[in-house]
Amino acid sequence: MDFRGTDLISIADLSKEAIYEVLDVAREMTPIARGEMMDERLKGKVLATLFFEPSTRTRLSFESATQRLGGRVLSFGMPEATSITKGETLADTVRMVEAYSDILVLRHPQEGAARLAAEFSEKPVINAGDGAGQHPTQTLLDLFTIWDEKEVIEGIRVVLLGDLKYGRTVHSLAYALALLGAELTLVAPPTLQMPREIVDLVRELGREPKQVEDPREAIKDADVLYVTRIQKERFPDPQEYLKVAGSYRIDLPLLRDGRKDLIIMHPLPRVKEIAPEVDRTPHALYFRQAFNGVPVRMALLSLILGA
Amino acid sequence: MDFRGTDLISIADLSKEAIYEVLDVAREMTPIARGEMMDERLKGKVLATLFFEPSTRTRLSFESATQRLGGRVLSFGMPEATSITKGETLADTVRMVEAYSDILVLRHPQEGAARLAAEFSEKPVINAGDGAGQHPTQTLLDLFTIWDEKEVIEGIRVVLLGDLKYGRTVHSLAYALALLGAELTLVAPPTLQMPREIVDLVRELGREPKQVEDPREAIKDADVLYVTRIQKERFPDPQEYLKVAGSYRIDLPLLRDGRKDLIIMHPLPRVKEIAPEVDRTPHALYFRQAFNGVPVRMALLSLILGA
Amino acid sequence: MDFRGTDLISIADLSKEAIYEVLDVAREMTPIARGEMMDERLKGKVLATLFFEPSTRTRLSFESATQRLGGRVLSFGMPEATSITKGETLADTVRMVEAYSDILVLRHPQEGAARLAAEFSEKPVINAGDGAGQHPTQTLLDLFTIWDEKEVIEGIRVVLLGDLKYGRTVHSLAYALALLGAELTLVAPPTLQMPREIVDLVRELGREPKQVEDPREAIKDADVLYVTRIQKERFPDPQEYLKVAGSYRIDLPLLRDGRKDLIIMHPLPRVKEIAPEVDRTPHALYFRQAFNGVPVRMALLSLILGA
Numbered sequence: 001m002d003f004r005g006t007d008l009i010s011i012a013d014l015s016k017e018a019i020y021e022v023l024d025v026a027r028e029m030t031p032i033a034r035g036e037m038m039d040e041r042l043k044g045k046v047l048a049t050l051f052f053e054p055s056t057r058t059r060l061s062f063e064s065a066t067q068r069l070g071g072r073v074l075s076f077g078m079p080e081a082t083s084i085t086k087g088e089t090l091a092d093t094v095r096m097v098e099a100y101s102d103i104l105v106l107r108h109p110q111e112g113a114a115r116l117a118a119e120f121s122e123k124p125v126i127n128a129g130d131g132a133g134q135h136p137t138q139t140l141l142d143l144f145t146i147w148d149e150k151e152v153i154e155g156i157r158v159v160l161l162g163d164l165k166y167g168r169t170v171h172s173l174a175y176a177l178a179l180l181g182a183e184l185t186l187v188a189p190p191t192l193q194m195p196r197e198i199v200d201l202v203r204e205l206g207r208e209p210k211q212v213e214d215p216r217e218a219i220k221d222a223d224v225l226y227v228t229r230i231q232k233e234r235f236p237d238p239q240e241y242l243k244v245a246g247s248y249r250i251d252l253p254l255l256r257d258g259r260k261d262l263i264i265m266h267p268l269p270r271v272k273e274i275a276p277e278v279d280r281t282p283h284a285l286y287f288r289q290a291f292n293g294v295p296v297r298m299a300l301l302s303l304i305l306g307a
Numbered sequence: 308m309d310f311r312g313t314d315l316i317s318i319a320d321l322s323k324e325a326i327y328e329v330l331d332v333a334r335e336m337t338p339i340a341r342g343e344m345m346d347e348r349l350k351g352k353v354l355a356t357l358f359f360e361p362s363t364r365t366r367l368s369f370e371s372a373t374q375r376l377g378g379r380v381l382s383f384g385m386p387e388a389t390s391i392t393k394g395e396t397l398a399d400t401v402r403m404v405e406a407y408s409d410i411l412v413l414r415h416p417q418e419g420a421a422r423l424a425a426e427f428s429e430k431p432v433i434n435a436g437d438g439a440g441q442h443p444t445q446t447l448l449d450l451f452t453i454w455d456e457k458e459v460i461e462g463i464r465v466v467l468l469g470d471l472k473y474g475r476t477v478h479s480l481a482y483a484l485a486l487l488g489a490e491l492t493l494v495a496p497p498t499l500q501m502p503r504e505i506v507d508l509v510r511e512l513g514r515e516p517k518q519v520e521d522p523r524e525a526i527k528d529a530d531v532l533y534v535t536r537i538q539k540e541r542f543p544d545p546q547e548y549l550k551v552a553g554s555y556r557i558d559l560p561l562l563r564d565g566r567k568d569l570i571i572m573h574p575l576p577r578v579k580e581i582a583p584e585v586d587r588t589p590h591a592l593y594f595r596q597a598f599n600g601v602p603v604r605m606a607l608l609s610l611i612l613g614a
Numbered sequence: 615m616d617f618r619g620t621d622l623i624s625i626a627d628l629s630k631e632a633i634y635e636v637l638d639v640a641r642e643m644t645p646i647a648r649g650e651m652m653d654e655r656l657k658g659k660v661l662a663t664l665f666f667e668p669s670t671r672t673r674l675s676f677e678s679a680t681q682r683l684g685g686r687v688l689s690f691g692m693p694e695a696t697s698i699t700k701g702e703t704l705a706d707t708v709r710m711v712e713a714y715s716d717i718l719v720l721r722h723p724q725e726g727a728a729r730l731a732a733e734f735s736e737k738p739v740i741n742a743g744d745g746a747g748q749h750p751t752q753t754l755l756d757l758f759t760i761w762d763e764k765e766v767i768e769g770i771r772v773v774l775l776g777d778l779k780y781g782r783t784v785h786s787l788a789y790a791l792a793l794l795g796a797e798l799t800l801v802a803p804p805t806l807q808m809p810r811e812i813v814d815l816v817r818e819l820g821r822e823p824k825q826v827e828d829p830r831e832a833i834k835d836a837d838v839l840y841v842t843r844i845q846k847e848r849f850p851d852p853q854e855y856l857k858v859a860g861s862y863r864i865d866l867p868l869l870r871d872g873r874k875d876l877i878i879m880h881p882l883p884r885v886k887e888i889a890p891e892v893d894r895t896p897h898a899l900y901f902r903q904a905f906n907g908v909p910v911r912m913a914l915l916s917l918i919l920g921a
Contacts, residue, residue: 060711351682353681402904
């Protein structure tokens with residue numbers, strides 16, 4: 001796929017081949033992301049981050065990716081975002097910022113904002129999360145983490161656990177994993193199940209996700225356990241929340257039944273979904289996963305800017 | 308004029324020749340501002356932006372200008388500005404920031420702040436707007452936009468339309484256009500007319516501005532239509548505001564009577580002064596105008612830092 | 615001392631020799647800090663500033679130091695710090711930020727935060743102030759200022775004046791000056807005396823600090839007068855505050871009794887502790903002191919990153 005000058009709005013914009021192309025380049029970028037190798041392929045390029053809501057991990061990893069490749073960053077963030085946009089349309093803000101930069105990274109609380117921005121901008125737009133919509137670079141770094149660790153994605157058994165209803169991350173990931181041929185197991189409390197349309201999408205790709213209620217049973221032969229936060233606000237009854245949060249918490253006893261080479265992922269920040277004692281086990285891959293945001297974003301910037 | 312090490316506080320600090328020198332250098336800078344050419348003449352230089360009120364367009368274009376020329380940016384902005392200056396004088400804040408940088412760009416809500424800062428700073432200070440006072444780089448980018456499009460400024464017919472009383476931008480621009488020999492037409496509601504002292508200043512430069520009330524009549528043979536925002540807060544009676552805002556709104560029917568090569572400018576952000584359908588016409592120059600902030604600021608930084 | 619890869623949490627982490635090593639390198643860095651010489655030894659390196667409370671002087675001087683040496687900066691500051699850490703532990707935040715950078719600079723309102731961060735981070739951590747705890751780079755720039763001006767520290771007579779009880783800066787400085795053999799005179803109102811444990815620490819280093827109540831008497835044969843802010847909030851009775859603030863204010867009449875080569879220092883921002891007329895005397899070294907934050911931080915970054 002020729003990425004030059006293209007927008008990245010949804011993971012569905014990318015074919016299987018295009019995804020693997022990103023992963024391949026991301027692997028090449030890893031030593032540069034670690035600061036072990038120098039590369040200035042983005043020298044002279046300016047990336048603008050346009051964050052209408054804070055997302056520190058995403059912003060910092062885009063900035064680190066740009067800077068490690070010799071490029072420059074313009075930050076347009078909160079609270080300016082709120083004040084400038086009093087009365088200014090998103091289309092006008094985007095056309096201002098694109099005048100000062102070569103590529104835009106947009107984070108916005110409303111679904112569809114990134115697609116709208118891309119329509120008005122002549123410069124490429126990368127969606128860094130738009131409300132309940134898409135966050136394709138998160139999906140790519142999740143895929144890269146699995147692929148980098150397991151060498152393949154096809155046939156890999158992935159458990160998605162936690163709030164599968166409101167967790168935007170797991171929707172795109174479920175689709176992409178199905179596209180790449182992974183086997184999915186879904187583990188969620190009854191009120192936080194994966195939405196029907198996502199399950200249908202997975203099925204259309206020829207995959208039948210297993211639905212399991214007991215985490216212990218689910219992780220038994222899993223290769224990857226992907227944990228998401230269960231937010232208190234989702235439960236009208238605090239007692240109900242405590243019960244659910246407790247039974248979906250990942251700790252050492254639970255892991256005893258799992259495989260030796262099980263890897264645990266989490267988009268972070270976590271609250272109490274994973275016990276701190278798990279951090280010291282070889283299962284814990286969530287900090288590496290956060291780091292992987294850098295080489296993956298380097299790969300995208302490099303491909304899109306044709307550098 | 309030898310710009311090296313000088314402050315830029317008011318457009319009146321610059322002679323006609325000095326202004327054209329900036330415009331000439333700005334034109335050379337345009338391909339670098341677009342990212343089509345590389346130039347590192349500000350390598351090793353540090354620009355500090357000191358913004359005591361937000362002004363995203365101004366800040367981002369200074370930062371883009373610096374970074375495209377290989378320099379670095381230190382940002383001192385809101386909300387830090389409010390917290391650090393609790394009890395600290397502007398003079399002390401300026402002497403702190405100059406210790407860390409080669410040039411200061413100051414935005415401040417109070418008139419005279421930039422002049423004061425320049426007195427205390429040994430490093431050059433550029434005024435990026437001080438309350439009801441001056442904003443010379445805005446004036447220069449406005450002049451550059453006209454000159455770059457029309458090839459001359461002398462004899463060009465410019466209509467200034469909207470709130471001419473409180474709009475700081477149009478005061479300096481009226482002066483500078485008169486200095487460079489343009490013909491001015493002023494179009495404003497009765498309560499928002501251009502202040503007497505500005506009109507007198509224009510007359511002292513040998514120019515007699517036309518004053519017209521009907522926008523349609525004013526733009527008939529205009530080369531440039533410069534629109535400013537009419538703010539609701541200026542009207543005690545909301546009905547009165549709606550009436551005025553309506554009759555000063557620029558839309559396609561209004562433009563039918565204008566020249567084919569009329570260009571429309573606006574310092575942005577706009578609210579409803581210009582209908583979005585105008586964006587797609589060749590008249591619309593306001594986004595290019597925003598972009599022109601970059602080459603003009605590049606020119607100034609380059610001249611002042613002697614790079 | 616081999617600084618490569620080490621944390622800097624407390625000034626007590628450094629031996630006398632290590633301190634002088636930093637000062638020596640800082641002197642070499644001075645022309646680079648002034649922008650008179652170019653040096654890119656931090657090219658490809660990324661410094662992350664993690665400020666959980668604002669401290670503009672400290673942040674800007676770290677950023678200037680990094681950028682003057684060709685490195686890049688990632689800023690993680692307020693108000694993001696408050697929002698992201700809702701529920702996220704400092705340990706997790708630190709492990710996120712270290713994934714994107716080569717070195718972390720942490721400012722935190724709680725004592726012990728820097729030590730904790732260093733335990734979790736594999737990348738070096740520099741403490742930029744943790745509550746009532748340490749702020750070693752401030753101490754080093756204070757020492758550098760004295761040494762750079764007086765050529766020695768041993769035997770130099772230093773008066774510490776103002777709020778010696780709550781002023782974190784003077785605690786570490788008193789210790790470090792005693793370690794390097796300076797003679798200390800402490801001048802503070804009865805309720806704001808230097809804490810007993812700091813005085814004991816100085817004595818253990820073989821130094822007996824003089825305690826004087828009258829500023830006039832104290833500065834008579836001083837080489838250095840180090841002034842700190844006396845905060846209104848420390849006094850239950852506003853009358854008492856006014857009396858104390860008045861008698862500890864440094865002005866020209868007070869200086870008449872001092873030595874010709876007395877230097878006056880202040881960590882800034884000042885409020886009314888030093889009269890503005892003093893700024894124009896050769897005694898005033900506080901703005902140079904602020905500047906010295908840059909070469910000192912350059913020296914540390916250079917030593918720790920082995921560049």
